[in-house]
Amino acid sequence: MSxxxxxxxxxxxxxxxxxxxxxxxxxxxxxxLGVAGFVGIGAYVSAYASNEFGIPPYIACVGAGxxxxxxxxxxxxxxxxxxxxxxxLATFAFGQVLQSLFLNLEIVGxxxxxxxxxxxxxxxxxxxxxxxxxxxxxLDRTRFGLNMVAVHDDEAVSDLFGIxxxxxxxxxxxxxxxFAGFGGALYGHHFSYIEPQNYSILFSISIxxxxxxxxxxxxxxxxxxAAFFTLLPEVLRGSEEWRYxxxxxxxxVIMIPRPQGLxxxxxxxxxxxxxxxxxxxxxRHG
Amino acid sequence: xxxxPILSLDCVSKSFGGLNVIKNLSFDVRCGxxxxxxxxxxxxxxxxxxxxxxxxxxxxxxxxVNGNDITxxxxxxxxxxxxxxxxxxxxLVQHLSVLENVLVGQTPRVTSLGDILYPIRxxxxxxxxxxxxxxxxxAGLAAFARDHVGNxxxxxxxxxxxxxxxxxxxxxLLLDEPAAxxxxxxxxxxxxxxxxxxxxxxxxxxxxxxxxxxxxxxxYVVVLNFGEMIAEGTPQEVRRDPHVIEAYLGSDVA
Amino acid sequence: MLEQQLINGLMLGGIYVLVxxxxxxxxxxxxxxxxxxxxxxxxxxxxxxxLLKSGVHWALALAGAIAIGAAASxxxxxxxxxxxxxSDHYVPLVSSMGFLILFxxxxxxxxxxxxxRVVTPFADLNIRPGSLVISIPQLxxxxxxxxxxxxxxxxxxxxxxGRALRAIAENATTAExxxxxxxxxxxxxxxxxxxxxxxxxxxxxxxxxxxxxxMGEEVALKGISAMVIGGMGNVWGSVLGGLLIGIVxxxxxxxxxxxxxxxxxxxxxxxxxxxxxxxxxGASKIVREKF
Numbered sequence: 080m081s082x083x084x085x086x087x088x089x090x091x092x093x094x095x096x097x098x099x100x101x102x103x104x105x106x107x108x109x110x111x112l113g114v115a116g117f118v119g120i121g122a123y124v125s126a127y128a129s130n131e132f133g134i135p136p137y138i139a140c141v142g143a144g145x146x147x148x149x150x151x152x153x154x155x156x157x158x159x160x161x162x163x164x165x166x167x168l169a170t171f172a173f174g175q176v177l178q179s180l181f182l183n184l185e186i187v188g189x190x191x192x193x194x195x196x197x198x199x200x201x202x203x204x205x206x207x208x209x210x211x212x213x214x215x216x217x218l219d220r221t222r223f224g225l226n227m228v229a230v231h232d233d234e235a236v237s238d239l240f241g242i243x244x245x246x247x248x249x250x251x252x253x254x255x256x257x258f259a260g261f262g263g264a265l266y267g268h269h270f271s272y273i274e275p276q277n278y279s280i281l282f283s284i285s286i287x288x289x290x291x292x293x294x295x296x297x298x299x300x301x302x303x304x305a306a307f308f309t310l311l312p313e314v315l316r317g318s319e320e321w322r323y324x325x326x327x328x329x330x331x332v333i334m335i336p337r338p339q340g341l342x343x344x345x346x347x348x349x350x351x352x353x354x355x356x357x358x359x360x361x362x363r364h365g
Numbered sequence: 366x367x368x369x370p371i372l373s374l375d376c377v378s379k380s381f382g383g384l385n386v387i388k389n390l391s392f393d394v395r396c397g398x399x400x401x402x403x404x405x406x407x408x409x410x411x412x413x414x415x416x417x418x419x420x421x422x423x424x425x426x427x428x429x430v431n432g433n434d435i436t437x438x439x440x441x442x443x444x445x446x447x448x449x450x451x452x453x454x455x456x457l458v459q460h461l462s463v464l465e466n467v468l469v470g471q472t473p474r475v476t477s478l479g480d481i482l483y484p485i486r487x488x489x490x491x492x493x494x495x496x497x498x499x500x501x502x503x504a505g506l507a508a509f510a511r512d513h514v515g516n517x518x519x520x521x522x523x524x525x526x527x528x529x530x531x532x533x534x535x536x537x538l539l540l541d542e543p544a545a546x547x548x549x550x551x552x553x554x555x556x557x558x559x560x561x562x563x564x565x566x567x568x569x570x571x572x573x574x575x576x577x578x579x580x581x582x583x584x585y586v587v588v589l590n591f592g593e594m595i596a597e598g599t600p601q602e603v604r605r606d607p608h609v610i611e612a613y614l615g616s617d618v619a
Numbered sequence: 620m621l622e623q624q625l626i627n628g629l630m631l632g633g634i635y636v637l638v639x640x641x642x643x644x645x646x647x648x649x650x651x652x653x654x655x656x657x658x659x660x661x662x663x664x665x666x667x668x669x670l671l672k673s674g675v676h677w678a679l680a681l682a683g684a685i686a687i688g689a690a691a692s693x694x695x696x697x698x699x700x701x702x703x704x705x706s707d708h709y710v711p712l713v714s715s716m717g718f719l720i721l722f723x724x725x726x727x728x729x730x731x732x733x734x735x736r737v738v739t740p741f742a743d744l745n746i747r748p749g750s751l752v753i754s755i756p757q758l759x760x761x762x763x764x765x766x767x768x769x770x771x772x773x774x775x776x777x778x779x780x781g782r783a784l785r786a787i788a789e790n791a792t793t794a795e796x797x798x799x800x801x802x803x804x805x806x807x808x809x810x811x812x813x814x815x816x817x818x819x820x821x822x823x824x825x826x827x828x829x830x831x832x833x834m835g836e837e838v839a840l841k842g843i844s845a846m847v848i849g850g851m852g853n854v855w856g857s858v859l860g861g862l863l864i865g866i867v868x869x870x871x872x873x874x875x876x877x878x879x880x881x882x883x884x885x886x887x888x889x890x891x892x893x894x895x896x897x898x899x900x901g902a903s904k905i906v907r908e909k910f
Contacts, residue, residue: 175885241473327721
């Protein structure tokens with residue numbers, strides 16, 4: 080694999096993880112604009128653990144994911160008191176506060192950044208991304224996923240049917256944060272350096288952008304969005320300086336006919352029925 | 366024990382911003398008794414359902430189910446204690462299929478982590494699904510099981526709401542205007558279906574405007590006007606009650 | 620020296636006020652967090668620089684820069700909110716961010732990413748009461764910002780158009796049924812919002828004498844915070860919030876150091892959201908809580 084292809088592949092894989100970090104809160108109706116903060120938490124915690132205590136990198140990464148998960152559960156208590164745009168802005172503010180902490184935390188290098196000694200290669204990241212995808216896809220197929228859709232669509236009815244709405248919202252938020260932390264940890268361990276400037280609101284926004292572009296009604300949507308977002312600028316590399324402008328036009332043009340994103344649940348169930356019907360026809364004729 | 370009320374409201378009051386919507390309301394529903402809550406528009410019928418299911422807290426009074434005081438039980442836990450309901454405006458989860466909506470109805474009985482994390486949308490053999498399919502079949506809805514609810518006719522969606530409410534395992538089913546918007550044939554089917562449900566031991570309480578339906582289906586009627594009970598009894602009794610006639614037709618007729 | 624810092628903070632706050640008002644208009648009336656506003660702010664700032672550099676008379680240059688911002692905002696409406704009115708509240712956010720990226724990159728392609736120095740005819744106009752230095756253009760900006768907000772408030776409260784806009788804020792569907800021309804009024808909201816953002820960008824270019832393609836982002840984030848701190852949808856709230864943030868920002872630099880600006884500003888935002896989400900002045904009636 081050439082260096083160029085590998086480089087893009089790593090970014091794609093990490094973007095898929097970040098996409099699911101944003102997908103879970105959205106599945107419960109929350110727009111998390113502070114996801115970069117949790118990515119940063121994961122990166123710093125794992126790097127500190129593996130640098131200072133010699134903890135094996137994968138364990139450090141998973142552990143950092145759990146730290147981000149736990150932190151999100153705690154912060155979810157006040158954050159979930161807000162709703163809608165207020166919630167999005169609260170997460171935004173939280174992300175900004177975290178970033179300024181990273182910038183000022185001298186123990187991990189402050190604004191100068193923090194090197195990571197141990198290394199995780201593209202193969203390891205691929206396995207981790209697959210794991211994140213499978214966990215998400217699996218959870219979506221369980222009652223947990225079912226109830227999450229119910230909470231997203233109608234909180235009052237979900238509550239009457241015995242679903243603990245607050246708990247589901249908090250879990251969705253924390254699960255997303257956990258994935259963000261895990262992805263951030265892998266990022267730090269792959270690129271061997273953590274720059275706090277990266278964990279800005281722009282990072283959060285770009286992830287949110289590709290998840291909404293892919294669509295949040297299905298598990299496949301974020302995957303498609305991440306792929307689109309990572310690969311399209313590369314495809315447009317021929318028109319070097321224009322590529323982000325063209326890319327932006329693509330986003331605007333796509334959202335007009337498809338405001339719910341590229342992949343919707345109606346579409347998937349139509350596809351599924353189409354396939355099933357074909358199989359039935361074959362069986363009948365065969 | 367058959368005479369012990371399964372649902373009992375004792376001096377229940379509720380006000381919204383100084384407006385007394387329910388005033389000192391008391392009535393009992395006996396086990397298995399098909400009961401209707403009727404009254405002119407704005408009498409507070411749906412509010413009574415909302416108080417029983419816990420959407421709003423009461424200002425004073427007591428609500429008990431099966432002898433347990435549920436007045437301060439959070440809404441989320443009331444279905445477990447025996448109260449399930451449908452809604453005046455259909456409140457199904459639009460992004461889920463019919464079967465999945467009905468599965469959501471089972472939530473009050475799902476307690477183990479294993480059940481929550483069982484890939485129920487991927488497989489089709491679990492007892493939960495068999496049970497849900499059975500209820501759908503009995504309601505004549507099995508053909509729609511995999512369809513998205515959003516695309517189905519109104520009458521079908523109303524039936525799905527009832528199927529979903531049934532699966533919570535509650536003893537009391539509160540149905541908010543189940544016959545509204547249905548054509549005569551659908552109303553008749555609904556009546557048959559509700560008789561089946563009642564015969565299998567569930568106590569049904571309806572809020573309904575369709576008096577023909579109430580007369581044919583219910584054994585006992587509670588009449589509300591301006592948040593107060595003005596009459597109760599069999600459909601025949603309340604029909605003759607002067608207060609009821611006055612409430613519905615105006616004082617000059619009485 | 621503290622007094623000077625406070626004055627600088629107020630001046631900076633004046634810019635935030637304008638951006639906050641731009642945000643609060645689309646949020647308050649349309650329930651839409653319009654992320655193209657930083658792009659419009661930047662367009663106007665960059666065109667101020669470009670037109671002045673090209674030797675256009677300063678009055679024409681400033682008018683041109685503002686007109687470009689308002690026109691861009693009009694275009695944004697055509698391609699975003701118009702199509703997605705009935706979707707989830709965060710959906711039009713995506714295409715408005717698309718416009719932010721588009722505007723930034725168009726400017727990037729044309730003029731590169733370097734910081735450009737704005738040569739203004741008013742650079743050295745100062746008054747010096749005692750040992751303080753007050754830049755006249757900055758003072759004018761601040762006064763202008765407050766006057767415009769007052770004018771906007773009058774527009775919303777007293778005119779036919781304002782009543783129609785408040786009806787849309789209450790419930791767009793009902794407003795439409797009542798015969799209010801929602802389709803023609805929404806672009807007006809965007810243009811007014813665009814004017815405020817563009818004015819902010821222009822004044823920023825004149826006062827701080829530098830522009831670059833990404834200049835809108837940080838100011839916009841502060842503007843959003845100002846809007847929330849003051850009370851979302853409340854135009855006077857935006858004034859209070861904007862000035863407050865300007866002051867908090869310079870005080871953090873004065874007493875802590877420049878790295879702590881974000882910490883204090885966004886920490887304050889977070890606290891407000893947790894304990895008084897309607898903001899200091901309370902969200903006005905034009906904001907619906909419909910989530």
